Amino acid sequence: MLSRTAAALYWLGRYVERADFIARLVEATVRLDALSARPAGEAAWQSALAVTYTDKAFAATGQSFTQSHVARFLTLDTSHPGSIIRCLEMARHNARAVRTALTREAWTAINRAWWLFQNRASTGGATQTLNLVEQVKGETRGFEGSIHRMMRNEATWLIQLGAAIERADNTARLVDVKYHLLLPEDEAVGGVVDRDQWTTILQTVSAVTAYRWLYSDGLQPANVIDLLISRFELPRSLAACVEEAVQLLSQLAKRTGLQGEADRMARARMARMQKTRTSEVIVSGLHEYLEAFIRENAMLDAAIARQFRFI
């Protein structure tokens, strides 16, 4: 496989995953804003920006933190790289560059997702916004499905590896933001707003039902953190993403004979993860833990690029 193709496939996986995550985030925020007993309003939209690290970019536009402004910014705005449309543009850009490595179905899914945003000036109201992100989720799901129908070879695994690395990053950011930013000062931990926020986080990663299955307890922040960090059963948990990266790297190694630094880093990380106790993480500082995780994720990303000679 061409080095350039390998890089494009990996980034294709990352960008589709990122577009999907932002769609989920917008959906959760619309719900939090609209359905909460005490509408979270601006705070919800501020947190959505913080998760994607686009709070400063949004502030620079001078707009207020209303649903219509932030939702448009996160979905349709081409002026910053964190919007869904930009992610899909980058995904399509990479997919075009490697069309020959994709099936028609996979390419069509990306192209259709991209077309959703053409000639669209605004997201409209809450219902239309939910419709739009629902469509994005549908198309990215279609893409994922098509990936699973591709040949089981390095092209497929590189896309999935990109997705796994991106997903780990997204989940870590999501948990981090909730931990130290979201709760208004006059709200008690464990209060109504706090509970809404944790529920929203679970919704963002489609894990409400998983939570009920795994914890017979009512909603406890420590359990949510445990679920999102350590439970291998949940596909979006840090543990599951780390495990997936290890598996994909070893499949790639078997097929291509390329094994090295990235494999060692990924395996060491999984070994640490298996020993991690959520209670200890909370005591010693969740925020610091997540920051270290995100840094480590970036290092693994760089090691992958070196190992597969990305150009």
Added chain:
Amino acid sequence: MAAGAFDEIWGHGGPEAPRPEFAALSQWVADTPASELQRRQQSAEAAFRQLGITFAVYGDSDAAERIIPFDIVPRVFLHHEWARLCEGLVQRTQALNAFLEDIYGERRILKEGLIPPELVYRNEQYRPEVAGIRPPHGVWAHICGIDLVRVGPDEFYVLEDNARTPSGVSYMLENREAMLRLCPELFRDFRVAPVDSYPDMLLETMRSVAPGNNPKPVCVVLTPGHFNSAYYEHSFLADSMGIELVEAADLVVDDDIVWVQTIAGRVKVDVIYRRIDDEYLDPLTFRPDSMLGVPGLIAAYRAGNVALINAPGNGIADDKAIYSYMPEIVKFYSGGEAKLPNVETFRCREPQALKYVLDNLEQLVVKLVDGSGGYGMLVGPTATKAQIADFRAALIAEPHRYIAQPTLALSTVPTMADSGLAPRHVDFRPFVLTGSDGVHVVPGGLTRVALREGSLVVNSSQGGGTKDSFVLMDDRGPSQSQSQGQG
């Protein structure tokens, strides 16, 4: 122009009295409601858009990707029509190859005085950089797109030879896919020769010209990248042949050997189907400012370590100035008369021809020999008096820069228009493959259609569309392609 022109389905009789062979097709068109035909056409176009079968318009953003309009009524070749065309195409392609071999080699045709030498040596398309290089297996024009027009039942003319990087073959294949899906009943009624063997034939052609004795030569398609207007076609071809689509950045030349950079390290490349123009191929040989090319590629080619498809320097063979000599060229190398005639062409450099052209400007199309895309062109019948006067002066001042041709009544094919079916002018580009084992023509090609009434402009960037092109099989059974030894 449409009135009076020969219609390929209706002849001169109109929808009520089609050519006898096409009564069934005409009946199909008549029996299918126009709204149904339109619905299927829209469905085909929606599929093209979804698949990204687009061409980009230079300078526009991604949003300006366009699809080429698709027309659902096919153009049809009878078996005997096609067989005759093929003979002409094979003969012409062999002559083009022989001409290129000669011009960059012995130059017999110049020495014998058939073509004025300055027409070659002063031609912008002549590449002194490749003179003396003989491509592997002596094949130059591996893929030729020979543009044809038709003016009557038995009258085909070659409008242009494309021996550089002719495009459009992906449309031939995708149009057929669309027709199979949308109008399956047509394939029950007609025995249409399949075109889907083209990618296999192309790969076979590429392998056959690989240098050395490598039983499994590494073949790649080289694209300028996804901003190129024909990028879809590049990726489509690589995909359907199962070979890598590479950009210049993926290739490196070391010790006169071309390598492609893969995740497992370097792999030697034997055959490159390049969709990059000559001047951008290698900055060390051609344009030094080009970022598209591969430094050292021509040296590797000169050393005989890689085959380039098509060979660099081919532009001299499909140049407008040379075109007018094609009947002589065919005769010189094949020993016989050209089976496919040129459109009558007056070389204004010759005094008698110039006199005729000046006397008949109102009826002629006058072209700059080095012009393209409709620039520097006079269409006599539709020109103003002032334009004609301007050209008269230009012709007298620099006659050698011009050729002139009569305006032809191009054939028409019934086509969906707003008001229903109407005759629209078409041209046709078959694709001719030349490998070390001979010349092959896939039974089909690209029919381009002018969608505006009376228009002769079939160019896709000017609003032209495409149609599927059926070649009917005879009763002796299906034949994949017509082949003939290279002689």
